[in-house]
Amino acid sequence: SLTLYQTAAPAVYAKPSGYSDNSSNILIEAEYPLYKSSSMLYPVSDRTSTATTPYHYSQIRLNTLGGSNWKEPGQWVTWEIPVSQAGYYKISMRVRQNITRGMKSLRRIYIDGAIPCRELDGFAFSYDRAWQVVTLGNEKEEFYFYLDKGTHTLTMEAAMGENVAV
Numbered sequence: 001s002l003t004l005y006q007t008a009a010p011a012v013y014a015k016p017s018g019y020s021d022n023s024s025n026i027l028i029e030a031e032y033p034l035y036k037s038s039s040m041l042y043p044v045s046d047r048t049s050t051a052t053t054p055y056h057y058s059q060i061r062l063n064t065l066g067g068s069n070w071k072e073p074g075q076w077v078t079w080e081i082p083v084s085q086a087g088y089y090k091i092s093m094r095v096r097q098n099i100t101r102g103m104k105s106l107r108r109i110y111i112d113g114a115i116p117c118r119e120l121d122g123f124a125f126s127y128d129r130a131w132q133v134v135t136l137g138n139e140k141e142e143f144y145f146y147l148d149k150g151t152h153t154l155t156m157e158a159a160m161g162e163n164v165a166v
Helices: none
Strands: 043-045 062-065 076-083 087-089 092-095 104-111 123-126 132-135 145-147 150-159
Antiparallel strands (some): 043 062, 076 150, 104 150
């Protein structure tokens, strides 16, 4: 048999009540994903910033993932997040979207296989030639996500959306 159904849309983000910000940082290197949907999503070298790790002034280091290879809708990458203490976490990433000038790149973001809120069903990364730190959120606030102690996954999938000039 074959059953077709439409999945329910994620709810709009609601700030948790009584949360306390977990001040610990967990660093995940993007070039070491757990899974990826395409062999085209491979690590590449970037020497435009000393903040890109690992960095070396003269040797080539594979220190980024994506770039112009991560442009097909449906391509995804999953990373593992080891959490040593349960709590609410903000998720920030160092990104550069310097491919589509004047446009935004959309990524559908999953935590542990589910889109946690409607705003992450097409999170926009704006064009900028420079690297930037982006925290998941909206114009009003940064989002907090509850993560139990243990291992979690973060997946980013190239998504289609409106082509809106920035």
